[in-house]
Amino acid sequence: xxxxxxxxxxxxxxxxxxxxxxxxxxxxxxxxxxxxxxxxxxxxxxxxxxxxxxxxxxxxxxxxxxxxxxxxxxxxxxxxxxxxxxxxxxxxxxxxxxxxxxxxxxxxxxxxxxxxxxxxxxxxxxxxxxxxxxxxxxxxxxxxxxxxxxxxxxxxxxxxxxxxxxxxxxxxxxxxxxxxxxxxxxxxxxxxxxxxxxxxxxxxxxxxxxxxxxxxxxxxxxxxxxxxxxxxxxxxxxxxxxxxxxxxxxxxxxxxxxxxxxxxxxxxxxxxxxxxxxxxxxxxxxxxxxxxxxxxxxxxxxxxxxxxxxxxxxxxxxxxxxxxxxxxxxxxxxxxxxxxxxxxxxxxxxxxxxxxxxxxxxxxxxxxxxxxxxxxxxxxxxxxxxxxxxxxx
Numbered sequence: 125x126x127x128x129x130x131x132x133x134x135x136x137x138x139x140x141x142x143x144x145x146x147x148x149x150x151x152x153x154x155x156x157x158x159x160x161x162x163x164x165x166x167x168x169x170x171x172x173x174x175x176x177x178x179x180x181x182x183x184x185x186x187x188x189x190x191x192x193x194x195x196x197x198x199x200x201x202x203x204x205x206x207x208x209x210x211x212x213x214x215x216x217x218x219x220x221x222x223x224x225x226x227x228x229x230x231x232x233x234x235x236x237x238x239x240x241x242x243x244x245x246x247x248x249x250x251x252x253x254x255x256x257x258x259x260x261x262x263x264x265x266x267x268x269x270x271x272x273x274x275x276x277x278x279x280x281x282x283x284x285x286x287x288x289x290x291x292x293x294x295x296x297x298x299x300x301x302x303x304x305x306x307x308x309x310x311x312x313x314x315x316x317x318x319x320x321x322x323x324x325x326x327x328x329x330x331x332x333x334x335x336x337x338x339x340x341x342x343x344x345x346x347x348x349x350x351x352x353x354x355x356x357x358x359x360x361x362x363x364x365x366x367x368x369x370x371x372x373x374x375x376x377x378x379x380x381x382x383x384x385x386x387x388x389x390x391x392x393x394x395x396x397x398x399x400x401x402x403x404x405x406x407x408x409x410x411x412x413x414x415x416x417x418x419x420x421x422x423x424x425x426x427x428x429x430x431x432x433x434x435x436x437x438x439x440x441x442x443x444x445x446x447x448x449x450x451x452x453x454x455x456x457x458x459x460x461x462x463x464x465x466x467x468x469x470x471x472x473x474x475x476x477x478x479x480x481x482x483x484x485x486x487x488x489x490x491x492x493x494x495x496x497x498x499x500x501x502x503x504x505x506x507x508x509x510x511x512x513x514x515x516x517x
Contacts, residue, residue, distance in 0.1 A: 131259060138251050139486030140494075143470075147480035158507040159480045160495040163300060163449070164368040167421075169403070170414035173365065176406035177399050186399035192390035193382075194221025194374070198401045201408040202374050209332070210357075211346045217379040220386045221401065223393045225330050225360035225373030228385065230256045231392075232326060232356055232375065235384035237262035241291040243326075246277035247488035248451065250300045250328070254488075262291070266488055271442050271453060275302040276310060279317045292324035295344060298331040301451045301487050301494040303444020305335055311344045315351035325355040331447040333364035333415055336423040339445035345376070353378055363447075364415050365407040372396060372404040422448050425497045425504060432508045433495075437515040448498040451484070455491040457515055466490050477514040479507045 143161040150157050180186040193199075199219045207213040222228040229252070237243070239261040245253055247266050254264040265285050269275045282293060295314065297306040306314075318325050325344060332341040345355040360373035375385060395401075430443050433450060438457025441450060454469060463469040467483040470493055474480050484492030497504055 134258065135255050136251075136486070140251055140482050143480060143482045146474070150474070150480075156478050157474070157480055158478060158503055158510065160497070160499065160504075160507055161480050161482050162498075163363075163447075163496055164498060165363065165366040165418060165448070166499050167366040167418055169366050169370070170407075170411075172410050172414075173367070173403050173406045176410070177403040180399055180402035186402060188398065190395040190398050190401060192395050193386035194219065194396065195398075195401045195405075198374075198405050198408075201405045202376065205408040206376060210343050212352070214376050215379075218382055219374060219376055220382045220389060221372070221374045221396050221404075222385075222389050223373070223396050224371040225328070225358050225362065226252060227389075227393065228358055228360075228373045228375045229253070229326070229328070230259070231385040231388040232358070232381075233257055233260040233262060234388050235381060236291060236324060238291075240289055242287060242289045243291060244282060244285060244293040244323075245488075246275075246281075246294070248275065248299075248301050248484065248492065249294070249488050250296060251486045253294055263289070265290075268488075271440070274442060275299065275304045275451075276306060277314070278310075279313045282314065282317060286321060286323070290321070290323055292326050293318060294326045294328065296328040296330075297344075298335060298339075298341065298444070298446025300331065300447055301449050301482075301484070301489075301492075302442070303447040303449050303451065304442070305339050305341060305445040306344075308342050308347070311342055312347055312351075315344050315347050315354070319350045319354050323354070325351070327355050327357045329357055329359045330363055332359065334419055334422060334448065335446040336419070336426055337445065341446065356381055361404050361407045364418070366414075366418065367403070367407060370397075370400040370403055372400050372407075422497065425501055426450075428501060429497055429504045429508060432505065433511075436508065436512045439511070439515075448496055450495045450497060451487075451489070451492050452495070453491050454493055458491075460515065466493065469493070473511065473514060477510040479510050479514075 147159045199216045237260045242263045257264045345352045356377035362368040439452040441452040470483040482494040
């Protein structure tokens, strides 16, 4: 008889992956489903990156194990990338590479959390943060942000929940699922608070290259040396370079923490797939034109779809500044259609309107749904029209 651990029994399934799987299953049955679930660009990995990967296979470099924490050449590429976009140049012992940014988040929690340690998470939050903390015997502490404050947490809110067990705060800007971006003064206040109280900052910067309409991504780790020493940056090539399938993430922080995370990598996944590492080198230091092309396309989609979504009865939307998600508040819409549970409402949209989106419940938001605009404009326009018809029916 199989006896499962309490850890896995208490773990939640990723709502984003579950929503994507449900949409694909309905499509396989012949249903007309418009899928706005998964957080991945609909672009193909740029040609120069593909060619670098192919070359590494043909010249034999991709055939062998690498150093578990990443190829020296890839760490050098990360360092050059940081010098260009962060304003400082980390040394090799400040960098660890891993199988996706998601796994490096897990490695961070495994490296720093002792049983009962607390990690502050502003809500809404990306679906895996809380479960990864729990898997490492930590306690997620949620702080609710609001539309009125553009879904941003304040120092007063952080101080209200800080205890002697507070180990870290999680900061995701631009945010998944809200798309909001913190400004310099807001980041300085949070960073200085963390330094004062010796709270680690986990900066999830995965959407940093994807900001729109004049918004500026400011890395919190770039603000001062003191804040930098308090911060572990998580990033990767998945979103900005259309490389979700390549599973390349990297972390930048203080040597002691990086060494601990590298130890976890060495005892779990071993090295990131070699061919992906060679592709990532080209992504980070090769021609960056494709990144801007994709960013412009996302910006156009946002500016086209946002006003249309605002016309859907009962949908209240704060316009995002980055990433590629819209996160409307649907409390009024649920009331209009007779629903009290946002997951049931999301299921009804799928079944009746043929639009697959993600319930806000998995993001800690019981009145919101998430729609990804990482798909073509025709699909997006049709999806919004279906939502409007659904609400008016």
